[in-house]
Amino acid sequence: MTEDTQQYTEPTGGSQTRFEAVERPGQQLDQRVASTTPQHNAVPLQSASAQSEFCALDPRVIKLWRVTNLIGWGVILIVSLAGATIFALRNPEVMPWIFFTWPALFGLCGWLIYWRPRRLYRSWGYRVDDRVLETRSGLLFQVTRLLPLARVQHVDLQRGPLERTFGLSSLILHTAGTHEATTIIPGLEAGEAVRLRDHLVAVGGDDAV
Amino acid sequence: MQYEALPKPHGASDTPANIPATAEDQEGMPRVSATEQIIVSSPKQNADPRSKHRANGAIILEGRLHPATLAFAIYHSIRRLIIPVIPLFFFGNRIVTAVLLSLLIGASVVRAVVRYLTFSYRIEAGELITRQGILERTERHIPLERVQEIRIEQGVLHRLFGVVDASVETASGQGVEAQLSVLSRREAERLRQAVSNKALVQDAEGRSNLAADASAAERKRLHRLHLRDLVLAGLTSNHLVSAFVLMGTLWALVDDILPRDYYERTARAAHDQASSILAQGTQTALIVAGSGLLLLFLVSLLFSVIGSIVLFYGFTLSQSGENLHRSYGLLTRRVSSLPRRRIQVLEIKEGMLRRLLHLAALRADTAGNAAADQEEKKEGRDVLLPIVPRRELDALLPVIFTDLEPGPIVWTRVSKLAVVRDTIQGGLVCMIATGGMYWYNHDLFGLWPLILLPLVCGVSVLRYYNLGYMFRERYLYTRRGWLSRSTHIVPVRNAQTVTLRQSPVSRRLGLATLIVDTAGQSYTGGGPMISNLPLEEAQSLASTLAHRAAAMHYQW
Structure with missing residues (x-):
């Protein structure tokens, strides 16, 4: 999962702009929660029941991933196509192989760029009950992560330039853990990301040491 | 007062x-x-x-x-400079070197004086x-x-x-x-x-x-290691590898001193020797090779024992109030005090030999050692007890985790499909190795990795019997590994995240791996992990763990 999410957040990471608080920063935590509660009810944030369904990401994230993949894999595709062609021109005996290599490379990159984001989108889900955030993701290697909200150290809301274009945000939750210390929820609708963040902070806040 | x-x-x-x-x-x-x-x-x-x-x-x-700070500053700067300076001294301008050296040492002395004074x-x-x-x-x-x-x-x-x-x-x-x-x-x-x-x-x-x-x-002494224990620790440790590394380092040192054509001469001599031995028959050759290996083994054992004694001489684990104290070392004495509630995870490590002798090592992680490196392990910081009889260890655990539930550990086995999964994974490696060998060498001989397959299967069975977990109200116990078995004890309150992983193979078999992340897992070998759980069991265990952890107060 981590490789996937990194892959999708990195291209925008170059000019990471930390999302400034939408609310007035000086507000008290409980006030802020109170102010967001009505909107928060509008969003299907599950409460109490662990059996509740997973929330999907915002569908626009598919397009976002396609764009980032196009940038990422597109460069690799062009380089490898050029490499294969130059190699074939230098060594005419492998020229026939080019007719296999090109479509194969195109097909692979096409799958990675166009189809994979949709499947990945379907694999992603998150749900929050009153104590635990659960995320699941991954196609080949599937990962489910349960994060007791009381263990959240801090929450980053990240909006890269591309994410802003699509009106999306990523939530990055940090715990004091070691190799699983960061949990990412990508592709949230910007407003919902803020609401979710506030909800998570409010729930976890009382114990986070 | x-x-x-x-x-x-x-x-x-x-x-x-x-x-x-x-x-x-x-x-x-x-x-x-x-x-x-x-x-x-x-x-x-x-x-x-x-x-x-x-x-x-x-x-x-x-x-x-202490004023001796200055002496140590000089000592450290000389130690740092000695290696680069030696070639300069021999091949460069000696006066320049001397001036440079005194300047550098002078600078560090000035720094030390400032540090000492301020x-x-x-x-x-x-x-x-x-x-x-x-x-x-x-x-x-x-x-x-x-x-x-x-x-x-x-x-x-x-x-x-x-x-x-x-x-x-x-x-x-x-x-x-x-x-x-x-x-x-x-x-x-x-x-x-x-x-x-x-x-x-x-x-x-x-x-x-x-x-x-x-x-x-x-101050209550909890455990003390005698020389006999340390020798045993050295003999049963897997320091054999590090002994080889040490010998390698020594070799590299010797290598610098030896003349260049030494290797050629030795190689030629060795070749001559080998051919003369081979001429005497295969049996003699085997005996020579075997005794050479045995010698190497004995030397590394010796190194391992010496290393264990030097590092852990006079090891004492004691307790006063909330604090656990370790003191050990022959040349460098080390004393460390840590409050026991800081301990995030415990690992009981039992190598194969130690299991036969009912011995184990106890490691502990605190949140402070997230940035631990190899160097710290050489200093023995990772072990709470380098070696301890299993029975005594069971008595020690409630001292370290005071709210540990009493009662014997009853391991819950994971799915039997674990054997299938391990065999498939090992088999895949064998297949790839075979493919590589055969491609390289179109020969029946290239198929030899296939004979490892039954071995892989056997190891999988053994691994299965060592896999298990026990979940109580406040503590989770996990156990894994066959060659070197490690048992983790983690207080549920210390769980930071709970992760379930499924690889394509384990998904097909309906299995999942559960990983509990805690703060600081550098000394305890990656922390608690239960692989090959049936998916539903894993999900409910993960959910219970996470919810219970969320309801508990986390103490650094």
């Missing part, structure tokens, strides 16, 4: 037979016997006149570095405060509640001066937060006590002091 001096961290007072009473010790700071009382409130009784105690102020303890520390209002610098002053406040571990280290050179290195570690993940090098032994001991007994320090109203009640000062 008085307090019972705890036994010296070096174990000198409570284990007199254990510690070689070296001449250096006597020349240095006087030893404090267990019964001697230090009157903290009267400065004239203190060995170090610079440290003072204000009976009415909030300052509990105040001090400076560095001060004190404990005030529940904080350890260090100050240093002239132009750029740094003042660092470390809340005593946040101190994870305090370590005191005394090398051979330190003993000459009767001083120690003290380091204070917090959970910042960057390792040592305050490095006090060097302090006099007495100062370091007072610092350690003041930090360890912080609760008492905070209790004091008006007249703050180090008055410790008897229960906190009483």
Whole structure:
């Protein structure tokens, strides 16, 4: 999962702009929660029941991933196509192989760029009950992560330039853990990301040491 | 205002037979016997006149570095410079080298003088405060509640001066937060006590002091290793590998000294020898090769035993109040004190040989050692007990985790499909190896990795029987590994995240791997993990774990 999410957040990471608080920063935590509660009810944030369904990401994230993949894999595709062609021109005996290599490379990159984001989108889900955030993701290697909200150290809301274009945000939750210390929820609708963040902070806040 | 001096961290007072009473010790700071009382409130009784105690102020303890700091600065700079300087001295301009060398050493001496003159520390209002610098002053406040571990280290050179290195570690993940090098032994001991007994320090109203009640000062020895144990530890450890590495390093050193054509001559001689041996028949060749291997094995065993003795000589684990103290070392004495509630995970490590002898090693992780490196393992920081009989260990665990549920460990087995999954994974590796070999060498001989398949299957079965978990109200136990089995004990309250992983193979089989992440897992081999759980069982276990952890208060 981590490789996937990194892959999708990195291209925008170059000019990471930390999302400034939408609310007035000086507000008290409980006030802020109170102010967001009505909107928060509008969003299907599950409460109490662990059996509740997973929330999907915002569908626009598919397009976002396609764009980032196009940038990422597109460069690799062009380089490898050029490499294969130059190699074939230098060594005419492998020229026939080019007719296999090109479509194969195109097909692979096409799958990675166009189809994979949709499947990945379907694999992603998150749900929050009153104590635990659960995320699941991954196609080949599937990962489910349960994060007791009381263990959240801090929450980053990240909006890269591309994410802003699509009106999306990523939530990055940090715990004091070691190799699983960061949990990412990508592709949230910007407003919902803020609401979710506030909800998570409010729930976890009382114990986070 | 008085307090019972705890036994010296070096174990000198409570284990007199254990510690070689070296001449250096006597020349240095006087030893404090267990019964001697230090009157903290009267400065004239203190060995170090610079440290003072204000009976009415909030300052509990105040001090400076030991003057020997300068000597150590010179020593360290020489040690750092010696390697690059030697070739310069022989092949370069000697005068330039000498000037350069004296400049560099002079600079570090100046730095050390500045450090010595400006560095001060004190404990005030529940904080350890260090100050240093002239132009750029740094003042660092470390809340005593946040101190994870305090370590005191005394090398051979330190003993000459009767001083120690003290380091204070917090959970910042960057390792040592305050490095006090060097302090006099007495100062370091007072610092350690003041930090360890912080609760008492905070209790004091008006007249703050180090008055410790008897229960906190009483130090109980939990376990002590004798020479026999250390030899056993060396023999049964997997230090064999590190012994080989050590021999490799020695070889590299020798390599620099030997003339260049040495190898050619040796190789030629070896070739001649080998052909003459082969000429005598295969049997002789086998015997020669076998005895060579045996020799290598014995030498590495010897290295391993020596390493174990040098590192862990006189190992004592003791407890006073909330704190666990370890002291060990033949040449470099190391003492570390850590509050037991800081321990995030425990690992009981049992290699194959140790299992046969009912022995185990106990490792512990605190949140402070997130940035641990290989070097720290060489210093033995990772082990709470290098070797301990299993039965005694079971008695020790409730001392470390006080709210550990009593009762025997009953392992819940994972799915039997574990064998299938391990075999498939091992088989895939075998297949790839076979494919590679066959492609390289179109020969039946290239198929030899296939004979490993039954072996892989056998190992999978053995691994299955060692896999298990037990989940109680407050603690999770996991066990894995066959060649080297490790049992993790993690308090549920310390779980930071719970992760379920499914690879394509395990998904097909309906299995999942459960991983519990905690703060600090560098010493305990990746922390608790249960693989090959049936998916539903894994999901419900993960959910219960996470919810229970969320309901508990996490203590750093």
